[in-house]
Amino acid sequence: MTITGDSKATFRQRYEEADDGLRFQELTYTGNFVDMDPVTDGILGDKMMRARAKSKVLERVSKEDVLREQFTIDELNDLNNYLAWNIWDVLVMRATEGVSGMIPRQEYEILAFMHEFYRWPEILRMTTDEVGAQGVMDIGATARREIGTKVNAVHDWCIGAVGFGMGRCGLLALEAIKADEYIEESNEILKFMQRVLWGKRQDGYILNSQDRYRYRCRIHEADFLEQITAQIEPLEAGSPAHQSFTQFNAAAELLAFLDHYDCRLGLGDTGPYELPDGRLLILRDLFVNEEAFHWSDVCEDEKLPHCYTLALTIDPEKMGLQEIRVNDISTTFTRPKNYIEAIVGGAVFAREKWNTPMGEVDPIKIQDLGDHLTRVQNATLKLYTKTSKMCRRDLIWNGQYVYYIDMILPHLRLAGTYDKACQDYDLWEIDQRVANYYYYDITKRGFAQETVPSKIFSGAGYLPFPEGADRRRSKYRWL
Template sequence: MGKSTYQKRYEPNDDGLRFQSLVYTGNYAGMEPLPDGILGDRLIRQRMKTKVMEKVSHADVLNDHFSIAELNDMNNYIAWNIWDCLALRATEGVSGMIPRQEYEILAFMHEFYRYPEFMRLITDEIGAQGVIDIGESARHEIGTKINCVHDWCLIAGPAMGRCGLLALEAIGADDYVEETNTIFKFSQRVLWGKRQDGYILNSQDRYRCQIHDQELIDKLVSATVNFEHDSDPYHQFTAFNAQAEILSFFDHYDCRLGLGDTGPYPLKDGKLLIIRDLFVNEELYHWSDVCDGLPHCYTMAIIIDPELLELDEIRVNDISTTFTKPTNYIAAITGGAVFVREKWDTPMGEVYNVPFKDLKEISEKIQEAVFKMYKKTVRMSRRELCFNGINSYYIEMILPHLRKAGLYDYVATEKNFWEVDQRISNNYYEIAKRNFVQVTVPQKIFSGAGYLPFSEKADIRNSKYTVI
């Protein structure tokens, strides 16, 4: 009899395990704090006034606007979800080389100001169904940035930006209602189109992101190599994963946008498949010249034996990251394969499998790129690093959706996409005062206290419009 119990987590009445001891309050002062995970998702949805975070229909998603009550329910859920994702790895936001905390909050603010314009443009160009179809495209592809973390960031990034702007007192709680509606609706459409099950977030489905078509899964699994723990293929595969992860982080300015997991996909033999995209060369960024010679993305098909791990719970959370109980699933990897997508728009028919014998040589090329990236980075000023980081968030999070809509070139040349809004440039100096980045922002974001709801007096049409 197997020792794993993870399948119990998918039973309707199971509350899941706790991955952290912290609890969440947010806009629920005076009520019992919320835990993480499956139980936290169930409890927060029970507190909602609307059904916007239950399974929604195609007709619901095509509807152009949310009510104020629906916006507030989504705002509350996203705030909890951000905490649920980030509290497990809060120290990851601190880097000794790159001013990551600074660039993150500036980028989030920039997104809140500017994304509504781009989202309206995309919707006007391809229609509401076209936006849904952008999300749906991820079901048939690997090596695509229309993935869990980028789609989540469309809504979570601007939500954190609003939180930061409220904390700076740069905006009021009832400002930008129309823009918030645009952000939430565009994000809902992309996320719904990707999942195709009525939900928009993995946390609503017990942390499953099982989006890929069976035909694609079968193709990937057919190319996998089975191996024993501590064997040469095991070490080749896991070492490659580690090296490629480092570069995917570094090329995306020390953040998780270079990595994307989906799954877990149950296999016929009882094992689990995780599909992991590692984006090691985003040619759009000038610092990626050190990655010349490497493809846009390596995709890994990772097979995990839940019995070997004695798996009690597995989560693929909404920032495309796999967490397990017990924590170290690397030792339970029993097979895998590596695929290459040369460019972001390389046809899927041209994606190819890499033989294991080539992984060592590729790993050495990746290591060389990491070393070059380090040398390039340490020569940059703090301001250059910060504004490069802003672009790695603000540009990156909506980039794949603009590309898929065929609007990237237009937005880049005609809509000042790469220009930094003056309000954000001014805030570069403001956020350094009174420990705003180090103390105020984390407290507002992780406690949930900064995601103020819209009042009953808020006008659904209230807009500040565009300022460049």
């Protein structure tokens, strides 16, 4: 795409209440609404899904609502339907990521989905018991004054969308559970998600797609943002500094992706923040060294920090910006698609460990990125080499751990319950049911390649909870 200097940005029109946004793709969604018009992506899709809700759980909710112990059946079904659409909405935007030539991603994903649904409820309940419902909300609120934190949109969204939504859907498709089972456990997962996200956003909504201004994750406090923007260096397209900044962004993003087994848990965008001069700010966390993973030793060898955070400013007029989305998997999408040449400023920061105080986060001058780039590239090569020597089984279980552990790891760390989850709840052990699925179901009858796309990614398998079902109901018998 060629960016012309005289093009005019129209993206602010998307923030008008009557505006339905652009269509980023032509597919449509049906889910549980088989007798109704299909649902689109984006702003219009959000409007359609909320209009079909039976409860108010998808509207702006109060603190009292969030502190309530359980959702009603109607609320559970509205969340189930909305998350199913939201999963489709974000997945179709990056459909080509689903297959890796080296890592069996589809296999590890479905195993992790089901493992999370089985195991997370008691661990999240224990964590809530330890810190209280308000304490869970406070965990979410920490992200408002931090960069380089995994308490971010994708991790918080994954608790409900993946652990509940995809996990329950996968088990329903496998016919391991029925629609009226595990209701209490579903409530535990979804309540934890709602509390973390409400505490982080503090605008009454929980998901970026619900934002009044649509697909924004504007969570940082104004005075904290000023500390970041004060260190942004101007960049001119085609200049050595611009090239150095964008090259580092690409290299660190690749390593963050690989360290998290080809998934987006290693990346996290917040924004867009509109600056006084009309330009847009995106804050991008790239987690290039997660110490919880044993394979990250190659990143440690290169003395890489836990996270690099990039602050990048985009000139919307320069690219004729029509719409910008920071979706619920922490990813920025724009129309037109290519915003790289419209980056007019940047800054880089390094957070050494996940709990390094903000006062000790190091800024890195763009002229000094060369050494960091070399170390990132060295770690990437070492990690590719290490990964290529692993057998298929190890690749699948490692990937499963990335999902199952990392999606709730930042919340357990801040709650101080990670060690208890390991010691008293066997967090890192594989549930026997999930191990059996690996041997007898997932790898033998094409479940990951056929059933998962047709049920989970399409939205067809997210069965509602039956009307009048008992919210206390678990699975009491294996018949």
